[in-house]
Amino acid sequence: MxxxxxxxxxxxxxxxxxxxxxxxxxxxxxxxxxxxxxxxxxxxxxxxxxxxxxxxxxxxxxxxxxxxxxxxxxxxxxxxxxxxxxxxxxxxxxxxxxxxxxxxxxxxxxxxxxxxxxxxxxxxxxxxxxxxxxxxxxxxxxxxxxxxxxxxxxxxxxxxxxxxxxxxxxxxxxxxxxxxxxxKANPKDQSLMETFKKPEAWASIGGLLSGLGGMASGSGPMQWALAIIMIGAFATGVYFLIKRMQDQAA
The missing domain is CATH 1.20.141.10 (Chitosanase, subunit A, domain 1)
Structure with a gap:
């Protein structure tokens, strides 16, 4: 040392x-x-x-x-x-x-x-x-x-x-x-705004939005049901995306 x-x-x-x-x-x-x-x-x-x-x-x-x-x-x-x-x-x-x-x-x-x-x-x-x-x-x-x-x-x-x-x-x-x-000034405490400023965040969220749009583009009860499921999946995906990116910042 x-x-x-x-x-x-x-x-x-x-x-x-x-x-x-x-x-x-x-x-x-x-x-x-x-x-x-x-x-x-x-x-x-x-x-x-x-x-x-x-x-x-x-x-x-x-x-x-x-x-x-x-x-x-x-x-x-x-x-x-x-x-x-x-x-x-x-x-x-x-x-x-x-x-x-x-x-x-x-x-x-x-x-x-x-x-x-x-x-x-x-x-x-x-x-x-x-x-x-x-x-x-x-x-x-x-x-x-x-x-x-x-x-x-x-x-x-x-x-x-x-x-x-x-x-x-x-x-x-x-x-x-x-x-x-x-x-402590913990990297995981970065605000959502700072997380969303990163290009990789928008790339991943864009992919989720594209998938949601494709599933909800049709009409009828089945498409609406799929859209609701996709919205829940989208919210979950965004949550884990933000968590992963904040963990990587550390």
Whole structure:
């Protein structure tokens, strides 16, 4: 593990703070940025109680971040500063989302995996990558349904992380005095409007509409019955399409 992981952890803990269980936060019971679902997965159990989350030790949280976030966010491969940005973004929104955003900025396939192509593109990027990556993270957050509730804190966090990344790049560590945004910015919380903006959504929905039109083009009781069935199938299909696309965003 790269030595900067220790500094990255200290900075990230400064953003996440201690135990929270905000009913408006889709992450649910969380401590040190570790949600109840993440803690349960780490322990190999189906679920954990809020009390168990509250009792989470910092040592176990560090182990979870070492094993499940730092490497997946490209922490040992990306340049100093960008590694911390990807790590902090990954803690807040999932490592795959953090990497996809970085890949979009540097112009490579957004598959959520840091490989040789991504590392090369990051190193070859012309311009202020720290600023561009921070702007892309903020743009993503503004597409989430929970932005009106947590947006102010998230924006403060992104600004702080950008400044801290510049400090790390220059060999200086900047530490915040208080947590800036413990709520999770989950890719699955994107609004329906943002989901429907994607071309693949309209392509799939167009196919469903075409099928519905074909079934309902005739007349008579049988055709009307088929049309009603197709409407139900259409609604179900749209629901699962949206769910699949939001899951893929993660």
């Amino acid at each position: 790269r030595e900067t992981l220790t500094t990255a952890l200290d900075l990230m803990f400064g953003h996440e703070g201690g135990y929270v269980n905000n009913p408006k936060d889709p992450g649910g019971a969380t401590k040190y940025g570790i949600t109840h679902r993440t803690l349960a997965a780490h322990r190999g159990v189906a679920s954990v109680t809020p009390a168990q989350v509250r009792a989470l030790s910092k040592e176990e949280a560090i182990e979870i971040y070492r094993r499940s976030y730092w490497v997946q966010s490209g922490g040992d491969l990306l340049p100093v500063g960008i590694d911390f940005m990807a790590f902090d973004y990954g803690v807040n929104s999932g490592p795959a989302q953090a990497v996809k955003s970085l890949q979009r900025v540097v112009g490579v396939t957004a598959d959520g995996i840091v490989g040789g192509q991504t590392v090369a593109a990051v190193k070859a990027f012309k311009g202020d990558l720290i600023a561009a990556y921070a702007a892309e993270r903020l743009r993503f957050m503004k597409t989430l349904k929970t932005w009106p509730t947590f947006g102010r804190g998230w924006q403060k966090r992104v600004i702080s992380v950008e400044a801290q990344a510049r400090g790390l790049h220059q060999g200086v560590v900047l530490v915040d005095d208080a947590p800036s945004a413990p709520a």
